[in-house]
Amino acid sequence: MDVTVLEAAKEFGEVGAGIQLGPNAMKVIAALGLEKDVLQMASLPEAIVIADAVSGKPISRMLLGDAVRQKYGQAYVSMHRADLHTILLSAARASGVQLHTHQTLQNYEHSAQYICRRDTNIDQKFDVLVGADGLWSKVRAQMLTDDAPHATGHAAFRALLPAQSVPEALRTPHVRTWWARDVHVVSYPLRGGNLWNLVVLAQMPNSHQEGWSLSAKHQDVMRLFKRTEPPLQALLDAGGAQQNGWNRWNLFDRIPLKAAHMAQGRVALLGDAAHPMLPYLAQGAAMALEDAWTLAQCLSQHDAPQALQAYAQIRAPRTKRVVQTAKRNGQVFHLSGAIAVARDAVLSLKGTSTVGMPWLYGHSVL
Numbered sequence: 001m002d003v004t005v006l007e008a009a010k011e012f013g014e015v016g017a018g019i020q021l022g023p024n025a026m027k028v029i030a031a032l033g034l035e036k037d038v039l040q041m042a043s044l045p046e047a048i049v050i051a052d053a054v055s056g057k058p059i060s061r062m063l064l065g066d067a068v069r070q071k072y073g074q075a076y077v078s079m080h081r082a083d084l085h086t087i088l089l090s091a092a093r094a095s096g097v098q099l100h101t102h103q104t105l106q107n108y109e110h111s112a113q114y115i116c117r118r119d120t121n122i123d124q125k126f127d128v129l130v131g132a133d134g135l136w137s138k139v140r141a142q143m144l145t146d147d148a149p150h151a152t153g154h155a156a157f158r159a160l161l162p163a164q165s166v167p168e169a170l171r172t173p174h175v176r177t178w179w180a181r182d183v184h185v186v187s188y189p190l191r192g193g194n195l196w197n198l199v200v201l202a203q204m205p206n207s208h209q210e211g212w213s214l215s216a217k218h219q220d221v222m223r224l225f226k227r228t229e230p231p232l233q234a235l236l237d238a239g240g241a242q243q244n245g246w247n248r249w250n251l252f253d254r255i256p257l258k259a260a261h262m263a264q265g266r267v268a269l270l271g272d273a274a275h276p277m278l279p280y281l282a283q284g285a286a287m288a289l290e291d292a293w294t295l296a297q298c299l300s301q302h303d304a305p306q307a308l309q310a311y312a313q314i315r316a317p318r319t320k321r322v323v324q325t326a327k328r329n330g331q332v333f334h335l336s337g338a339i340a341v342a343r344d345a346v347l348s349l350k351g352t353s354t355v356g357m358p359w360l361y362g363h364s365v366l
């Protein structure tokens with residue numbers, strides 16, 4: 001297929017933060033022939049370790065590493081977003097995709113035969129338009145008269161740390177998460193453990209402003225916790241002490257779309273444009289990768305409008321389930337009082353096992 005990418009940003013690039021890719025996403029990466037490149041740049045955490053943020057008491061341990069590979073047929077990796085982006089970008093270039101930066105799609109015209117881009121001084125025709133333009137999608141705004149993204153009242157604070165700033169006890173190949181009332185913390189290694197990703201996710205008022213890199217003060221982050229166990233406190237202090245400190249990202253979502261709204265005629269939505277979600281399942285980018293693979297398959301099997309319909313029928317139910325599960329996770333992570341004690345007891349009783357949810361991680365879109 002002849003593919004043209006119109007990117008609004010002045011240049012291609014990604015923010016300085018980490019990303020986890022579960023085995024379902026890694027199946028797409030492998031099918032694209034990029035597994036080796038990704039594994040070269042990624043870290044392979046051995047387990048997800050969950051603890052109480054106040055007492056430090058372990059709550060649960062779920063195996064990743066070989067256990068995940070055996071159970072789900074692919075690795076669970078963590079990596080720097082810029083590394084993933086670079087790998088995808090050079091693969092797109094190598095396969096002849098035409099890439100244009102500084103091109104904001106404002107407006108299009110839709111006929112039965114084609115899509116016409118209608119921006120100032122530009123008149124280009126395409127067979128299909130894929131709105132992969134994120135949370136504030138202009139394509140979606142023109143295609144649907146639906147709700148705007150709504151502020152969830154949750155915000156993420158992120159920092160990147162060199163390994164030597166991470167307390168030694170925490171410098172292990174694990175995805176670590178600490179839970180407390182209305183807040184949780186996630187940290188994991190990047191670039192083979194040379195770099196650490198640290199994110200604090202919290203329910204808080206005044207989280208309506210959009211944007212990735214709203215800077216935040218260390219005391220604002222610390223105010224989210226009543227008390228923290230000493231290693232976590234040291235990790236958070238190290239996050240605040242970095243030159244770039246904390247960046248705040250307010251979290252928005254939308255009600256999941258029905259299939260009939262995910263594609264119409266020759267226009268389809270993909271990734272966050274179609275199904276933005278809270279990051280509490282680490283699956284937003286994974287869903288975008290799965291969407292893209294399925295869309296390509298459908299376009300290779302059917303003519304345009306039918307292909308887009310088939311794509312939407314396949315993707316809408318799965319992405320809806322992922323959006324809803326991510327939201328529910330947030331409620332579980334942020335519990336307090338007696339119900340949090342009950343949650344911890346149930347999880348402790350389960351003991352150590354391979355990370356669950358075969359419907360999610362075991363799924364293959366290939």
Ligand SMILES: Cc1cc2nc3c(=O)[nH]c(=O)nc-3n(C[C@H](O)[C@H](O)[C@H](O)COP(=O)(O)OP(=O)(O)OC[C@H]3O[C@@H](n4cnc5c(N)ncnc54)[C@H](O)[C@@H]3O)c2cc1C
Pocket residue numbers: 006007008009018019020021103104105106132133134135136137138139156199249251270271272273279282283284285286287288
């Ligand atoms: C704190 C946090 C942690 C997360 N962790 C994970 C994780 O571990 N694993 C995971 O899978 N997901 C994770 N996610 C989710 C993931 O970041 C998103 O789901 C993913 O970036 C969505 O990709 P996208 O390409 O659909 O949209 P975006 O990444 O938003 O990209 C949209 C692109 O479209 C461009 N654009 C916008 N408008 C226009 C226009 N009109 N014309 C042309 N170009 C335009 C933008 O410049 C941008 O480059 C996390 C999210 C958050 C907030």
